Amino acid sequence: MKTLLNQLYAREPLSRQSAYETLSRIGNGKAGDMEIAAVVSAINMRPAVLSEIQGFRDAMLELAKPIDLRGQETIDIVGTGGDGKNTFNISTLSSMVVAGAGYKVTKHGSYGVSSSVGSSDVLLALGYEFTNDENVLMKSLDKAGICFFHAPLFHPAMKNVAPVRKSLKVRSFFNLLGPLLNPARPRYQLFGTYNREVSRIYDYILQDELSREYNIVHALDGYDEISLTGAASVRSRERQRLLHPADFGLDQLTPESLHGGETAEEGKAIFLSVLEGKATPAQRNVVCANAGLAIHTIKPETSLQDCVAEAAESIDAGKALGVLQRLVA
Known part of the structure; x- marks a missing residue:
């Protein structure tokens, strides 16, 4: 050493x-x-x-503990975290919306480290029980269209690192690793990264994995997701492009409108408000943008704005809320 x-x-x-x-x-x-x-x-x-x-x-x-999806094609929507923006749980909400739109989702996540509330924190507050039992997870995928891989249960190495990460409370290379470690190795993935160099590294790694399709997002003002606060760099196997809020058919947002809660209970309140159709327009739109890009990752032949419309319909028809209800049931 x-x-x-x-x-x-x-x-x-x-x-x-x-x-x-x-x-x-x-x-x-x-x-x-x-x-x-x-x-x-x-x-x-x-x-x-x-x-x-x-x-x-x-x-x-x-x-890691592997998971066999038994031939099912799924998507994961996950960011590195560590962008210091303290947004609400956009990627987890987007996962519910995508599942509500009829696409299978295998979401990988954990507790917040460099932000106040991570995906595991808010799901725990919503009543979800973590498991690494493959039969339970596959039943969840069948019934709810989504299952959740709580990272510490699938990556035993993390138990040796977690106390150090929690005490340091800063982003580390483990933030970079997290999105690359989904134990199911899903067919599709929407990645978020906190800087362009990390996006480039992800792209280099994923270019060799020909069985997977992906988009890698980095908002130019530092978000590890589509923030709608400005332009975002998006890389796929075929190309790199800049996407602006107008490309999603949506207005530009302010950073303040994306602020998340400081506690899991506050995160839970925002989470439910989006799925119940009670959120602010900014909260709703940023979720629709990310869910829309995830759907566009699965079917790139469909226009991005049509994919955003699918995401919006998932919320408006109560389908995304139904996904959450079935997941925690």
């Missing part, structure tokens, strides 16, 4: 193999909290490195 730390403190990148071995050691409980904190802090001092993210991901997926 001393040699590794000296290398990191010298800002020398780890090879993919070295990164794999480092996280395998952490994941297998062979590193103490002080060592883990030192590794996290050292890596935080410089930009993300492709070889390191690849190696860390290799180790995490090797240690």
Whole structure:
């Protein structure tokens, strides 16, 4: 570990193999909290490195509990977090809306670390019980159109890291890894990243996974999702483009209109207000934009604005709310 730390403190990148071995050691409980904190802090001092993210991901997926979707094609909508914007749970809400529109969703998420309320925090407040029982999850996918993978139950390595991440309360390379670690390896995925360099790294990694289709989003003003507060860079396997609020058929929003709650109960209140049709226009529209882009990821031949309309109908017809009700039932 001393040699590794000296290398990191010298800002020398780890090879993919070295990164794999480092996280395998952490994941297998062979590193103490002080060592883990030192590794996290050292890596935080410089930009993300492709070889390191690849190696860390290799180790995490090797240690993860796998899920067999039995041939079903699903989508995940997930961001890195760590953008410091403290928005409400847009990606989790978008997942409910997409499921309400008739598409299968396998959502991967966890507790908030660098923000107040993560997807697991709000689902727990809504009465959802976490599980990694494959039969229960597949039943949920069948009945509700969605199932939720609470990351700590699928990535045992995280239990060794969680106390350190919680105490540091800053984004780390684990924020970068999270969206790449869905144990079901869904056919489709809408990623959100907090900077363009991370988007580029994701794109490089995913280009080799020909069985998957994806869009990678980074809002130019720093959000790890479509924020409608300005333009967003969107990468797919085929192209890179800038999307503006008008491309979604929606008005531009202010950052203040996207602010989330400081507690899980406040997050729950916003969550329900969106699904019950009682939210502010800004809250509703930003969810429809992200859900619309997710649907567009599944069927790119359909116009983006038509996909946004599908998302809106999912909310207006009560379908998205029905998804939540069946999920927690």
